Amino acid sequence: MAHSRGKRRLRTLVRNGWISDQHGAWPMVxxxxxxxxxxxxxGSIAATADTLAVIDPVLATSLPITWLTGFLCFTAIERWALTPKKRRPSCLPAIITWGTIATTTGLITVIRSPMLLLWTPVFLPLFVAALWEVLHRRPRSPLARLTTVTAASLMLPVFALGVVGAPSPLRTTPELWRATAILGSYFVGTVPFVRSMIRARSDHRWEHASVLWHLTSAVLILLATIWGAVSWPIGVLWVIIACRAWAFPRWQRAHGPVKPIIIGMLEIVLSIVLSALIILA
Known part of the structure; x- marks a missing residue:
C-alpha cells in the first residue's frame, strides 16, 4: 500500500513538473x-599560476544549485508545454519555484564570478533553440536533444572555471578542453544510439548516424591516444563504446527489442566509467 502511494506521489510530482521523468538526462546533468x-x-585547469585559486565555497554552492534548479525549471516548462491547456496551471508552482531559486543563486554566482558571463554567447543560442522546440511540443526532436546535450556537456568547463572564480575561459590548459570533447562526444553519441534502439529502431538512418559518429570519434580518440594526449584506458573504453553502437542494433534485429531499462543502465555505467577515467587520467 505504501509502495503504491509512493508511486502515485512520484507520478503526481512528474505530472506537475516538479521532477523530470527523463532518467537518461540525470547523468548528463x-x-x-x-x-x-x-x-x-x-588544480589542472589553469594556464597561469594566478588562476590557481582555491575553490570558492560560495561558488561551489551557488553554481551547482543554479545549474540543477535551472534544469528543473526547464523540464517544468517542458511539462507545461506538453500538458493540456486546462491542466497547465498545475505546472506553474514548479516553474515559479525552480525559476526563482535558479535566478537568485544565479545572481549570487555572477556577482561572485562576473567572468562567467563570458559564456552567455555560447549558451544563449542553445537555450533559445531548445526552448523553441519545447514550446512547439517537440522536446524529443534532434535539435532539442543535441542543444540540451551540448549545453550539459559544456558545464564541465563552466564548473571547472566557475568554482575557483577563474578570470577567463581562454586561460586554461588543453586538458580541460580534451575532457570536455571526450565526455561531450559520448553524450552527443547517445542521442542517435538511443534513438536507434528505442523510438526509431525501424529507421536505419539513426543506426547509421550513430555508427558513423562513434566510429569517427573512436578514430580521433585513438589517434590522440597514440600521440599521448589521451590515456590508454579512455581509448580502450571508447572502442567498447563504438562497438556497442554497432553491435546492439544488430543484436536487437536478430533477437527482438532490448528493454529500455537495460539500455539506460548500460549508458549510466559507461558514462560513469568514462567520467572516472577522465578524472583519474
Whole structure:
C-alpha cells in the first residue's frame, strides 16, 4: 500500500513538473559538472599560476544549485508545454519555484564570478533553440536533444572555471578542453544510439548516424591516444563504446527489442566509467 502511494506521489510530482521523468538526462546533468569540479580541485585547469585559486565555497554552492534548479525549471516548462491547456496551471508552482531559486543563486554566482558571463554567447543560442522546440511540443526532436546535450556537456568547463572564480575561459590548459570533447562526444553519441534502439529502431538512418559518429570519434580518440594526449584506458573504453553502437542494433534485429531499462543502465555505467577515467587520467 505504501509502495503504491509512493508511486502515485512520484507520478503526481512528474505530472506537475516538479521532477523530470527523463532518467537518461540525470547523468548528463550531473557528470560533466562533477568532472569539471574535480579537475578544478586537482588544480589542472589553469594556464597561469594566478588562476590557481582555491575553490570558492560560495561558488561551489551557488553554481551547482543554479545549474540543477535551472534544469528543473526547464523540464517544468517542458511539462507545461506538453500538458493540456486546462491542466497547465498545475505546472506553474514548479516553474515559479525552480525559476526563482535558479535566478537568485544565479545572481549570487555572477556577482561572485562576473567572468562567467563570458559564456552567455555560447549558451544563449542553445537555450533559445531548445526552448523553441519545447514550446512547439517537440522536446524529443534532434535539435532539442543535441542543444540540451551540448549545453550539459559544456558545464564541465563552466564548473571547472566557475568554482575557483577563474578570470577567463581562454586561460586554461588543453586538458580541460580534451575532457570536455571526450565526455561531450559520448553524450552527443547517445542521442542517435538511443534513438536507434528505442523510438526509431525501424529507421536505419539513426543506426547509421550513430555508427558513423562513434566510429569517427573512436578514430580521433585513438589517434590522440597514440600521440599521448589521451590515456590508454579512455581509448580502450571508447572502442567498447563504438562497438556497442554497432553491435546492439544488430543484436536487437536478430533477437527482438532490448528493454529500455537495460539500455539506460548500460549508458549510466559507461558514462560513469568514462567520467572516472577522465578524472583519474
Amino acid at each position: 550531473i557528470l560533466p559538472a562533477f568532472v569539471g569540479a574535480q579537475l578544478a580541485h586537482r
